[in-house]
Amino acid sequence: MATQYEISGTTAKGIAGSVERGVAEGALAPGVALPPVRRLADELGVSPGTVATAYKELRQRGIVVTRGRGGTVVAPAPAVASRRPPKVPAGLRDLAGGHPDPALLPALLPPSRLSPGARSHRSAPRLARLEEVVRDWVGADGVPAEHVTFAHGALDLVGRVLSVELRPGDAVAMEDPGYHHLLDLVAALGLRAVPVAVDDAGIRPDDLREALRAGVRAVVFSPRAQNPYGGCFSADRRDALAGVLRAAPEVLVVENDHASEVSGAPLRTVTGAGLRRWVHVRTVSKFLGTDLRWAAAACDPVTLARHDGRLLLTSGWVSHLLQETVHGLMTDADTRALVARARETYALRRTALAGELGARGIASHAVSGMNLWVPVRDESAVVNGLRSHGWWVAAGARFRLASGPGVRITAAGLAPADAARLASDFAAVLGESEATYGG
Template structure:
């Protein structure tokens, strides 16, 4: 424990509050190890059970995580700390954010006039026009659209689904490597993550079966444009996963199809395969604009009732001004052509970087979506080395649980010529790393 912050307290709640205060004020940073239970108990003059109870409470609220022999450490994105992405240093090319190219995003056009509303929209939370457009959006890819609803974005929806379905301590199967914000969210809800390995076709069936047999109560996965690897379900993989899930009909399956319109891959969704408990979530952030905090959800009737019941008691509904804006964009043919152009450009840019890296003997994956994943031995060496050459990429630690190291490169705005330059710099950095650390 660093000298600048000492944990205090004589009760479990007092000790937990002291740790939480240290995290929120910055005295205990992400990744900082907490003292072993017995040692802290001796220092504070309390029983080991009191400290263990405090640590359990902190784990359930996403403040700390347990890493086996690595002990208990502060979470990378603790739920009590206000952490924002680091600012990109001036002069660097930002390839770390996972964002789309603004050139392929339409202007948001809210309705020109919005009349005053008496009371609230709780009685009619969804605009009929947007509901029909949403049904058509799902039906286009074979997703059952009898029951649809709206949320304020994919993570908002997933958080609500998990919190209504599960209880603290329950297990959720997640992709490994996977979406870093989801990996932060699950422990923040007091849930346990069970990693499921991913290959080029997404979740691996036997790894999923193992997770389900361990008592997992929900699965969150990505059918295409998987973040960070770009994996996508083929028809064969989808059918294999459905066969596995059929052995566990009570498990809730949540698909995050956030790249639906720009992934560059066909839709072979689990939702289209007749599961008993399921939800298929699509956000508009990646193809219509990151400020359009709206998502469409198709799901079974039980899941719909639980989601909407919880939403009714909290935010109530998605702003009708936002809904009108989304409806106008979804129905606009010019916007559809712009989005289609973006999908084609993203595919070409992913391929250009993968090909350029391969020319230097560097393996990378990224068959769909906005990113390319490059396995490496030393993330810090690669990230820092590329930074000295003018590139800002994301270290893979935030995206993985048990899988090997890597870096994520967002290719959405990376032109073909710059991809070649980046690949050359990447090879140079790896050469420097090998010279430093040996082959």
């Protein structure tokens, strides 16, 4: 739609400044279309090139976005904070958080070797022995491990990679439903999320192909334990996705293997399939401790250089004390045994709940990971109904872009004996609300 705000200026800088003032003052709201280049040039008595330069500057700063035939519009207001889930009401069993069972996490003890004195680690930001552990860790699953780097958690790493590779207004293909913190991160960076549907085998190739045709500059997905849907790449799905991605060599591929060791499924990575720009991300928060804000990545050399260059200019390096802690846990035999037990336990709990729901005619998606995605007609009715039975589950709205409604249930701490009671209560809630399940 045409705007009533009168853009002024005779130079590219002046025109850009006029548009920015209009946005700041609220006269140009998110989604409002700016005049076409030639029309505005005629109105201002300047060359079309001057207006085009102004619009380019505005795009680079994230103030406007270009939507093909839809023209240039004011960008959506970026998220300034993640959509936090509501506080768990007192007295309810929390199945909404997506957290691991604390009983299956190792004790976190500081390493005996502390970094002496005050000195910079910029010249050697990564512990060589931890690098070797990471190379063995990801390499065992078929991920090329020549180039590795570290960050302060998976979101930190993904956010840094996207910020150095893309510009505000660029489009990113995102899983739908997908991890809400990633969806919010993309918005906060001034990027545009393009939804790509998922199923039990992961992100869908045909939908990804359409997103690539629409001009996305990056794609972010999980190869297993997809959150919240639980999908896991099959070999056929991996091969199909690799074929789609090879046809778009300039697109950055971000493979987020966030639950690796406790996903309960093998990794079928696309990173070894001849891609040019890629990064495989892993964190340890799901099996070593939620307070260990550390992530590792294997990637192509260009991505490594760009990520590490930005890291050195900001935080500089990941704490060597934290790296020592991670190294100690990852090389400890007792911790490895505990992680193996956690993996088996989470799989048992997830499949037990899925089986109990299925026995009552309630379909769910839970191929891997700690969560189950249960499609429902009315999210609020189910969440509030289960609340009356003492359960607290996550409404699916914050995970969705264009996909249908559902609820996410975290089964990590739910013993099989409790799964039957939850499933019975779920069935009762569906009956009480007269909802047609899956509608």
